[in-house]
Amino acid sequence: MARYTGPKSKISRRYGIALFGPSKALERKNYPPGMHGPKGSRRKQSEYAIALGEKQKLRHMYGLMERQFRRYFETALRKRGVTGETLLQMLETRLDNVVYRLGFANSRSSARQLRKLLYGSKDRAANNRLTPEASGIAPGPSSKGWVESARNFGSASHRYPKHPTD
Numbered sequence: 001m002a003r004y005t006g007p008k009s010k011i012s013r014r015y016g017i018a019l020f021g022p023s024k025a026l027e028r029k030n031y032p033p034g035m036h037g038p039k040g041s042r043r044k045q046s047e048y049a050i051a052l053g054e055k056q057k058l059r060h061m062y063g064l065m066e067r068q069f070r071r072y073f074e075t076a077l078r079k080r081g082v083t084g085e086t087l088l089q090m091l092e093t094r095l096d097n098v099v100y101r102l103g104f105a106n107s108r109s110s111a112r113q114l115r116k117l118l119y120g121s122k123d124r125a126a127n128n129r130l131t132p133e134a135s136g137i138a139p140g141p142s143s144k145g146w147v148e149s150a151r152n153f154g155s156a157s158h159r160y161p162k163h164p165t166d
Helices: 008-015 047-061 066-078 083-092 095-101 108-119 141-152
Strands: none
Touching: 008 047, 047 066, 066 083, 083 095, 095 108
């Protein structure tokens, strides 16, 4: 499946929010990218430009390419109800987003890779939609040790290694 591999901090700086997870780029350079970015004066955007920017933010945030996003929108358009809310429901129930929301990953891009640990040998695509009945997120056989160490990390039995200067 295709995904965006370009400079993520540049896109985050263009829109002024951290789209791809926590980043220091916005703290260090809180102005838009490019030659005229630091000047700070921007022209007033049209309604179309604002709507397009919001769509692009959503698309980059969930890690979708244009065609895949368009298919989600067309599916949401066919369903009954408010199209925008239906679209957000469909995006929020994607497997990679559920893994991200559960806190297993720091970003949606890392959640795409963690899905193999959670499902083991069953290779489910990151864009699979989960339903409440069939969500079944449980550790696979290859990740039992990883999950156990994650559970025991905050417990009293977990000992931190001593610092070399102690």
